[in-house]
Amino acid sequence: MISIMNTIGIWLAAFFTLCIFSFLYKDNPFYKFAEQVFVGLSAAYWLVYIIYSIMVPNLFAKLATDFSGNIILLIPAALGLMMLMRIHPKMQWISRYPIAIMVGTTAGISMLRYMKSDILQQLTATMINPFAADTPAEIAGNLLMIIGTICGVYFFYFSKKQEGVSKAVSKVGIWFLMVSFGATFGYTVMARISLLIGRLDFLLGDWLHLIK
């Protein structure tokens, strides 16, 4: 039985993969069908998953087993229900309260951590002695990092007209930014090709059994 279900699953996955690939030729009913099935299935899957993996163990089961001990859980439950009021146009305003609490809490939790990890630690990592490295390549790398950081940040300094020396610094900053965009583009290409490889690997391997 498991084997039959597995085979049906593989054939369905292959069918939907080909439906999605058909868009590369042109938009067509097969593509639209696959797209809508995907959106519908995903929404249904997540709804069921959230109910059984988050709501039931973290809320309903705890309240059912020890209501008085977990009475505090009624607060997030009420906030969740208030969030759903967005559906009703006249009661939409109620949802603003849980959203405000969420935004405030997230900002409070994240602010210090981002300040430490993204600003302080990153600044400290740039404040190094570039000549303390072991090899000439590492020294060159350190110098490039320091110059690139200073010039790149300076490019975004708009309070003063950039001319003369400051224009030159800004130009160097643009060059560093361009190189980083190029590297990012290269990595993006690699990621997209990986997705194609994954699908072809499935079609040629799991479905057609052509890959040994």
Added chain:
Amino acid sequence: MKLSVLAERRIIYLVLFVAVALPLLFPIGWKTEVSGYTQMVYDLVENTPENEVVIISFDYDPSTMTELQPMGEAMIEHAFKRKQKIIATALWPMGVQMAEQAFDKVLKDYHDKQRGVDYVNLGYKVGGMVTIQAMGRDLKEVFPTDTRNTPYEEIPLLMNVRRLKDIAWVSSLSSGVPGLKEWMMVARDSYNVPVTGGCTAVSAPGFFPYVNEQQQLTGLLGGLKAASEYESLIGRLGSATTKMDAQSIAHLLILIFIALGNIKVFAAKRRKNK
């Protein structure tokens, strides 16, 4: 013969399709050079003593498994080889199944490894950064049971593990938020636990600055190429290695297409000027 833009695009898709398919069917076996970032990840696992407990967090779903699953399998195998104990967690719901699949695959070569003794899957927990913060205080509070409903205190591997400080290193295989960055911000920057991991190639440039003097990240596996590098370091012929041939051919082809596109634009400009 002049082709329409649409026809040209279709030809490109077809050629790319064939170029990726052929190396999958007939592998070439090209070798990839190991980068410094991958070597750092390898060294971290390699230099961690035996019997230490480590966390591998599967923070992705099937949409990115081509890139991240080989990393997960390779890291599990490496940790098993070094006789380290693995706790699998997931900040993404489907990460639980990804972890199970990875363990199933690696365990085919490691029959002696036992669930609960050498590895455990604690499953998914919602909350991202807040969850990791709670793990820093008390792991049992966050994961009272594993995925098979075995209570925390009955799992031998977890006997001496109370909080994140008891973990030798954390590896997050991450395809978005929550993931590697959250682990780094809390586990590394707050609890001083070495954090490493892997991410999709798209997000790799955003993570590289964290591999720095402050060791916010101890190395990074970025995309399929890094996964194949890691496989070669541990001597495993995994799926990333076999897929890198297709990746390399596709990159060469794209370079050729970029060159052809530029030649075409220059030729058109020249014709216009004449």
